[in-house]
Amino acid sequence: MPKIWVYAELNQGRLTTTSLELFTRARELGNVDAVALGPGAVNAAEALGRHGARRVLVNEDAAFAEYVAEPATDCLAALVAQERPDLIMFGFSPDSREVAGRLAARLGTGLISNAMDVEAVNGGFVAKVPYFGGAKVASYRANASPAIVLIRPKSFEISDSGDQAEVIAVSASIGEGSRRARIVDRLEEAADKVKLEDARIVVSGGRGLGGPENFHFVHELADALGGAAGASRAVVDAGWVPYAMQVGQTGKTVRPGVYIAAGISGAMQHTVGMKGSKVIVAINKDRDAPILKMADLGVVGDALKILPKLTEAVKARKGQ
């Protein structure tokens, strides 16, 4: 049986949802171990076992949470040398991709990132990666061992296997010079009441709204519907709204029941993060906007005129 590792990312001591999703596929591929590093690792072992990890390799050294990427890279590299896994799966999240990138460079193995699936084929691993903005799917075979694959959030449904893991304390193996990029403070910015990635309804806005002063129309409709507000990369880059609202390849992946895209053209960057939505409604002035070709309902019109009227109609219907 191939030896499959899942890197269990901890965010301020809490296991990330994407890490748990990976086990659904991992346990179909071989014997699964999880590696959990930093404060909260031992605590996370129970959930990791319940989702299919046979063993959880843990170390609670505070340096894993305090310093960017390097301590975790050191520990993983030492563990890989001892244990020789065949495949290491990471979530495609900002923190995991930094660790995976360093590790792949140190081991000289390279990696496959932004994958939506990985399969065992002829004794090796083949990952499926959205290509050309999701219009195509490329299959990549990993040539090196261990294969390192980074998987997009929401690629698999979390499923409980009801197992229990053996918890194994491992050495931190942090190198002398690896305590460098230090996180000295963490600041939170106001977040929406409904979490974007969990919302059943998402209303997103893009450049077509004209300017940041008009973005309240998006929030008002999202609030009236009890959903969350999102945004395209273009308006996040332009500083209209915080990065936490970005939907797309680099931002969040969402799969709500209804996705309303207002003034978003439908660049590949964006659509890869929302095309799994059950129903897509797009409002755009440009008849040729790519988003209208993938929407269940496309309205050619001015989002600035339609959004407020829609908000009123929703409120009236809900009796708000």
Place this chain on the structure above:
Amino acid sequence: MKIVVTVKQVPDPNSSQGLDPDNTVARDREVVLDPGDECGIEMGLQLKEAHGGEVVLVSMGPERARDAIRKGLSMGADRGILITDDHLAGADALLTARVLAAAIEPESPELVICATESYDGSTGMVPPMLAELLGLPQLTFAKHVEIADGRVTVHRQTEEGYQVVEAATPSLVTVTAGIAEPRYASLKGIMAARSKEVKLFTFTDLGIEQGEPSETVESIIDAEARKSGEVVEDDGAIGVAKIMAVLQAAKVV
């Protein structure tokens, strides 16, 4: 202070793009300096203006990527390095990082600035690999960068807000597109760029031996496309009515 900014020429994000028959992105038309890299160059120029020194642009790409470097030079960067080679096509992230590292290392910069990710690939794997190969700490997703007393401090964008991350120089920083509004090249800048040096290297010049690629493309197939639905022209009323009908069918209102 010597600052290296990595730059890439990408298909123009504002033009519609096709794929060549071999499923590589058709790069011959409408290529531009990656807009994310323009922000990196701007950041580098601002740091140079505040602290003195030099901004060096490093790129891997075909000969015509010289235009992308030239654009950065006309913004005010001092010189450029372009690594171009017959074996470039299909270079993966690790090979790209090895090539860039080999070109950057002799420069011994105090700061390496990369965009968080390229516009065309958007996977952001080269910067952490480059940091590892250069033996530098990485301060990533920066939406604010400061340098003082041999230390670099960034505001690292996160899902919840941001972190304040610090390290001693030399360091590698990746910047988000929102970090700084790139300046326009002045006519004077464009003229001056013509005489600025752009050094060309091949893989052999840098001692890079191209081994087996770390991954091989087995197939590229069409993704399951979403079927397009109904498209209506709004007349002031029908748009809202149609959307309400969809929301009711989905049982969300």
